[in-house]
Amino acid sequence: MTLPLEDFLTGARWFGGKGRPLAVTGVRRLGLLGDERRGTGSPALALDLVTVDYSDAEGGTEYYQLPLSCYSEPQASLEHAAVGSTEDPDLGFVHVYDAVHDRQAMAHLLEAFDRQPTGGPLRFERLPGHDLDLGTHSTLFSGEQSNSSVAFGEDSLLKVFRKITPGRNPDITVHEVLTRAGSDHVAALFGWLESDSLLEGEVLQLAMLQQFLRTASDGWELALSSVRNLFAEADLHANEVGGDFAGEARRLGVALRETHETLAQHFPTRTRSTDEQAAVAAAMNARLDAAAAIVPQLVERVPAVRRVFDAAAGLTDVAVQQIHADLHLGQTLRTVKGWKIVDFEGEPAKPLAERQLPDTPWRDVAGMLRSFDYAPRVVERTYDDSDPSATEQRAYRSAEWSKRNRTAFLAAYAGRDLTPQENLLLAAYVADKAVYETVYEARNRPTWVSIPLDAISRVRPS
Numbered sequence: 029m030t031l032p033l034e035d036f037l038t039g040a041r042w043f044g045g046k047g048r049p050l051a052v053t054g055v056r057r058l059g060l061l062g063d064e065r066r067g068t069g070s071p072a073l074a075l076d077l078v079t080v081d082y083s084d085a086e087g088g089t090e091y092y093q094l095p096l097s098c099y100s101e102p103q104a105s106l107e108h109a110a111v112g113s114t115e116d117p118d119l120g121f122v123h124v125y126d127a128v129h130d131r132q133a134m135a136h137l138l139e140a141f142d143r144q145p146t147g148g149p150l151r152f153e154r155l156p157g158h159d160l161d162l163g164t165h166s167t168l169f170s171g172e173q174s175n176s177s178v179a180f181g182e183d184s185l186l187k188v189f190r191k192i193t194p195g196r197n198p199d200i201t202v203h204e205v206l207t208r209a210g211s212d213h214v215a216a217l218f219g220w221l222e223s224d225s226l227l228e229g230e231v232l233q234l235a236m237l238q239q240f241l242r243t244a245s246d247g248w249e250l251a252l253s254s255v256r257n258l259f260a261e262a263d264l265h266a267n268e269v270g271g272d273f274a275g276e277a278r279r280l281g282v283a284l285r286e287t288h289e290t291l292a293q294h295f296p297t298r299t300r301s302t303d304e305q306a307a308v309a310a311a312m313n314a315r316l317d318a319a320a321a322i323v324p325q326l327v328e329r330v331p332a333v334r335r336v337f338d339a340a341a342g343l344t345d346v347a348v349q350q351i352h353a354d355l356h357l358g359q360t361l362r363t364v365k366g367w368k369i370v371d372f373e374g375e376p377a378k379p380l381a382e383r384q385l386p387d388t389p390w391r392d393v394a395g396m397l398r399s400f401d402y403a404p405r406v407v408e409r410t411y412d413d414s415d416p417s418a419t420e421q422r423a424y425r426s427a428e429w430s431k432r433n434r435t436a437f438l439a440a441y442a443g444r445d446l447t448p449q450e451n452l453l454l455a456a457y458v459a460d461k462a463v464y465e466t467v468y469e470a471r472n473r474p475t476w477v478s479i480p481l482d483a484i485s486r487v488r489p490s
């Protein structure tokens with residue numbers, strides 16, 4: 029009896045290949061933890077890596093990590109996480125469950141981070157400065173994530189990477205550097221798990237353990253409630269209502285600037301050659317053409333956007349460094365100790381080699397500016413629009429909220445007026461992100477596509 033892994037993968041919310049024809053063509057055991065003694069009720073935790081081959085025109089191979097809880101007896105309490113039953117080469121006949129749902133299995137992992145066993149096929153790396161709380165139990169985060177996150181009490185958070193790209197994971201690399209540098213703007217990295225076996229000649233990094241931000245509120249949710257407050261007070265301006273966000277936007281600007289400064293001190297920096305800058309603009313134009321083929325409403329807006337990208341092609345002395353590369357309000361957390369930035373993996377859809385290239389900090393700034401445009405537009409959509417004057421009033425106030433927070437964020441980030449070159453570069457990155465968003469929305473939330481399309485309509489070549 030083999031495990032129905034294709035069904036399991038396609039039903040998992042973190043699986044990136046949904047809707048594509050695929051086959052699981054290999055399963056590789058990276059490690060086994062815990063000893064399942066019959067009758068003890070304690071599971072063995074198998075860390076397996078499955079190879080997924082796609083058979084559509086795009087084709088390609090991906091690897092996904094499956095942490096599996098293996099029991100000799102069925103577990104009624106884990107029925108919701110059942111994968112199937114199988115004759116396992118190491119364990120004999122077992123009932124198998126998705127281990128991130130299983131407190132006993134997660135406890136094996138946490139203990140292993142504490143003990144750091146040597147000699148096995150798995151390496152549990154730790155950074156100094158924090159004693160793990162082993163008296164906690166695990167809770168799986170729910171939510172639209174591309175990985176699986178498990179909190180251990182209020183002490184630590186384990187992010188189990190699902191799609192595994194051979195090579196170092198930028199989320200670990202960047203968190204390690206920022207933690208060692210004492211940055212205030214990330215959750216401290218406690219450690220990570222990697223496999224001794226190489227794939228395609230590269231290391232496999234499987235999970236990251238970090239400080240659990242107990243007092244965190246999601247930046248996106250905070251922005252939405254600020255807009256709701258504004259809309260609830262029909263005769264007040266954004267600076268007069270209780271939930272004004274501009275102070276937070278300013279603090280976010282400072283947090284991003286300081287994060288960029290720390291990254292620039294610890295990773296290589298350089299300026300792009302003229303050829304590289306031209307290639308970046310050409311890639312933006314190519315993305316624009318590809319997006320227009322998918323989102324027809326974009327077609328009439330292509331010439332204006334192209335003029336911005338063409339102007340940006342000629343910019344010189346563009347400084348590049350390590351950045352976040354996928355920044356938006358949903359990647360920020362407000363804690364009692366200020367703003368924290370999470371998820372330094374870069375855009376998951378891009379190949380690792382591309383994600384590892386240095387880029388301009390203005391890409392991150394542009395990502396945040398786009399979020400300040402999104403938040404009020406998303407709230408506007410929740411209102412009934414039967415009263416045209418109320419709808420118009422909300423649209424006006426929406427633009428007011430967005431401008432106020434974009435201005436506060438940018439002023440705090442830059443601390444000075446932007447040069448014409450910086451303005452142009454930023455405009456190009458904002459447009460590029462909005463173009464990307466039209467495709468993202470068309471595929472995922474088609475009724476939201478007007479949000480980036482309207483932003484693109486406002487693009488004016490200077």
Ligand SMILES: Nc1ncnc2c1ncn2[C@@H]1O[C@H](COP(=O)(O)OP(=O)(O)O)[C@@H](O)[C@H]1O
Pocket residue numbers: 169171172173174175176177185215238239240241242244246358359360361370371373
């Ligand atoms: N250290 C932390 N403490 C508490 N919550 C966190 C922490 N890091 C991330 N989160 C929250 O966990 C969720 C997933 O985090 P993220 O890094 O974006 O995962 P993914 O790579 O799966 O998208 C987000 O809601 C984020 O706000």
Ligand SMILES: O=P(O)(O)O[C@H]1O[C@H](CO)[C@@H](O[C@H]2O[C@H](CO)[C@@H](O)[C@H](O)[C@H]2O)[C@H](O)[C@H]1O
Pocket residue numbers: 248354356357358375376395398399400402403465468
């Ligand atoms: O899942 P990721 O964090 O990699 O990002 C993807 O999903 C985001 C939505 O969660 C999407 O962001 C867009 O919508 C946000 C509101 O939901 C908004 O704040 C962002 O500014 C906007 O780009 C992101 O584009 C996509 O890559």
